[in-house]
Structures are given as C-alpha cells and as structure tokens.
Amino acid sequence: MGTHPSDMNIDIFFCQQIDPAQDLNRRVIEKELGPRIKFFPLPCSGRIEPLHFLRALESGADLVFLVTCPEKACRYQQGNTRARKRIHYAQDLIQEIGIDPERLVLVMARPPLPQAIDRLTRELLTRIPVKGHSLLRRL
Amino acid sequence: MITAERKPLEEIIAMISPYRKILVVGCGSCVAECAAGGERETGLLSSALRMEARMTSRELETREMTLERQCVYEFIDQLTGLVDQYEAVLSLACGAGVQAVAEVFPQIPILPALNTTFLGQTKEPGLWLENCRGCGHCRVHLFGDICPITRCAKQLFNGPCGGSKNGQCEVDPEIPCAWQLIVDRLEKSGRLSQLETVYPPADWSRQQGTGPRKIIREDQRN
Numbered sequence: 001m002g003t004h005p006s007d008m009n010i011d012i013f014f015c016q017q018i019d020p021a022q023d024l025n026r027r028v029i030e031k032e033l034g035p036r037i038k039f040f041p042l043p044c045s046g047r048i049e050p051l052h053f054l055r056a057l058e059s060g061a062d063l064v065f066l067v068t069c070p071e072k073a074c075r076y077q078q079g080n081t082r083a084r085k086r087i088h089y090a091q092d093l094i095q096e097i098g099i100d101p102e103r104l105v106l107v108m109a110r111p112p113l114p115q116a117i118d119r120l121t122r123e124l125l126t127r128i129p130v131k132g133h134s135l136l137r138r139l
Numbered sequence: 140m141i142t143a144e145r146k147p148l149e150e151i152i153a154m155i156s157p158y159r160k161i162l163v164v165g166c167g168s169c170v171a172e173c174a175a176g177g178e179r180e181t182g183l184l185s186s187a188l189r190m191e192a193r194m195t196s197r198e199l200e201t202r203e204m205t206l207e208r209q210c211v212y213e214f215i216d217q218l219t220g221l222v223d224q225y226e227a228v229l230s231l232a233c234g235a236g237v238q239a240v241a242e243v244f245p246q247i248p249i250l251p252a253l254n255t256t257f258l259g260q261t262k263e264p265g266l267w268l269e270n271c272r273g274c275g276h277c278r279v280h281l282f283g284d285i286c287p288i289t290r291c292a293k294q295l296f297n298g299p300c301g302g303s304k305n306g307q308c309e310v311d312p313e314i315p316c317a318w319q320l321i322v323d324r325l326e327k328s329g330r331l332s333q334l335e336t337v338y339p340p341a342d343w344s345r346q347q348g349t350g351p352r353k354i355i356r357e358d359q360r361n
Contacts, residue, residue, distance in 0.1 A: 051179055054186040093183070096148040097191040135194050 011056040014067035015045040019117040029118040046079030050090035070111045140169040141233045143253040162225040165205035166232040176231030178205040209236030275345030283324035290317035296338045
C-alpha cells in the first residue's frame with residue numbers, strides 16, 4: 001500500500017548555494033510535478049528553524065526535505081551543521097506528538113557543487129523513506 | 140537572566156485538554172534568550188499542539204502572542220480585551236511572569252508551559268549556566284567574582300573541600316571545582332591574600348524562611 005510520490009505533498013527546503021541557477025531549474029520541475037512539490041530556497045541551510053518544519057507539516061506536507069551543502073562545504077562554515085541539529089530537534093518534537101520523525105528528511109548534497117535542483121529533486125523522489133500520507137492529511 | 144525549559148509536551152497537552160480555545164503567550168525577555176519561551180518557541184509549541192489536537196480529533200483553536208515581558212503590568216495590559224475571548228492562557232513565561240499575568244486576569248486559568256530553572260548566563264549559544272542563587276547577600280568580589288554558593292556544590296566559603304580531582308568537582312565531576320577557579324583567578328590577579336580572611340556563614344534569612352521577598356523604592360513609585 002505505497003503512496004506514489006506524485007500523490008504526496010512534498011516540501012523541499014534547500015540551500016541556494018547548491019544551485020546558483022535554482023530559480024530557473026526549480027521552475028522546470030514545478031511545471032512537471034505540479035503544486036504538490038513546493039520549494040523553499042534558503043540563503044544557507046543554517047537559516048532553517050524547527051518552526052519551518054512544523055508549519056510545513058501543519059500545512060499538509062507529507063514529507064519535508066532539507067537539502068544542505070556537503071560536509072565542510074558550507075560557505076558560512078557552520079550552516080549545514082546547524083541545520084542538522086535543528087532538523088533533529090524538530091524530529092524529536094514531532095515524535096512527541098505522534099508524527100513519524102522520518103517525515104523530516106535531511107539530505108546532504110554530494111560534491112561537487114553546483115548541482116541542479118531539478119535533477120536532485122528527481123533523485124530524492126526515488127527514495128521516499130515513508131509510506132502513506134501524513135496522519136494530519138488523512139484527517 | 141532567568142532560565143527555563145519547556146515542559147514535556149505530554150504534560151502540556153494534559154493541562155490544556157479541558158480547553159478548546161487557548162491564547163498562547165510568549166515572553167520576549169529571559170525565556171527568549173534561553174530559547175524556551177520567545178516568539179519562535181511560542182509558534183513552535185502552538186503548531187505542535189494544534190497538530191496533536193487534529194490527530195486526536197480534539198477541537199483546539201489557538202492564537203499566539205508574545206509580550207516584551209510577562210512580569211511587567213504595562214506589557215501584560217496588552218492582553219486586556221483579548222484574554223476574555225479565550226478559555227485559558229498558556230504562558231511561556233517564567234514562574235514570575237505566569238503569576239503576574241494571573242494577577243491581572245484572575246478570572247482565567249493561566250497555564251505554565253515552562254519549568255523555571257535557574258538564574259544564569261548565556262555562556263555560548265545553546266549553553267546556559269547557573270551562576271546565581273539569589274541569596275540576597277552578594278559577596279562575589281571576595282571570591283574573585285565566582286560565587287561559592289552557586290558554583291561550589293558544597294557551598295563552602297572558606298576554601299576547597301580537598302576532594303576535587305584535576306580541577307573538577309568531587310560531587311559532580313562534570314563541573315569545575317569552584318574553589319579551583321577562585322584560587323586561580325585570585326592568584327592571577329594578585330589577590331590571593333583575600334582568602335586569608337575567614338568569612339562567616341551566609342545569612343540565609345535573606346533568602347529563605349521569610350516568605351516571598353520584596354524590594355520597595357519609593358522614588359520609583361507613582
């Protein structure tokens with residue numbers, strides 16, 4: 001009883017430094033996959049807050065990806081490290097209220113950069129770690 | 140600053156369970172600094188509570204608001220007119236703030252979302268350390284500005300207990316021995332002779348045993 005990725009609402013927060021042409025590249029995939037995929041470019045993944053994840057889930061996302069720069073490649077030094085800690089914090093929080101923490105997924109882009117966000121997204125959609133819609137969406 | 144930590148969600152959910160309409164109020168002061176009760180944490184908690192309510196088919200409506208401080212009437216007054224629209228207020232303030240709000244709005248339950256912990260400093264982002272017990276008789280200048288009441292596990296006034304190991308406390312090896320720190324600092328600043336004075340025990344009546352304390356400044360009053 002899997003849920004096809006195209007049925008899922010997927011939010012993708014990603015570091016803009018991964019793809020300087022992200023504005024153009026994400027529109028390609030947005031056109032292809034429709035409104036179920038939402039992109040949220042960040043100036044650095046370290047700018048993410050646990051609140052962003054919760055608001056995404058509350059708004060109906062079944063899955064939320066956070067894509068960061070590779071290890072030691074953050075131009076702001078600590079951004080991707082900070083991002084990792086914040087997603088873990090959010091995962092612990094949602095687990096407390098009964099939401100599967102695997103609905104928040106941390107992805108560290110593989111070097112070398114840049115990587116086109118549309119290609120990266122297609123790759124992410126082949127490895128969805130959870131089945132089914134979020135409990136919130138089913139209600 | 141006063142530090143606090145959010146209560147376990149389970150406890151908060153149990154507290155709010157009788158209510159369907161809740162005003163969630165944060166505080167922009169100490170608890171914002173220790174990432175427990177500021178605007179961000181207020182939004183985070185509200186979102187979590189709304190999602191939990193939806194998943195358990197419970198009706199819950201929340202509104203979020205953050206006051207500059209919840210312990211000063213002029214800021215609490217901003218809730219006037221708003222509070223009556225809700226069945227309860229979930230306060231992300233320290234215990235002082237929760238009670239101050241309750242005094243202004245005694246007709247509505249004010250629920251504490253945080254556990255107030257200690258007076259401390261922000262040592263670095265994400266790390267807060269206790270360094271004051273509010274004893275009411277500050278003499279830190281005699282001890283190289285390191286409080287032996289707060290930072291010595293045995294609250295010794297006249298030298299180390301002798302049980303420290305490698306500069307770490309015998310009671311809790313994860314914390315530095317306060318007396319090691321005191322001696323090091325006084326030695327570095329050429330004030331070690333201060334320790335030749337024998338200091339009498341603290342006057343605990345300034346802190347305990349007389350009920351809630353107060354400070355009055357007539358020149359500051361209306």
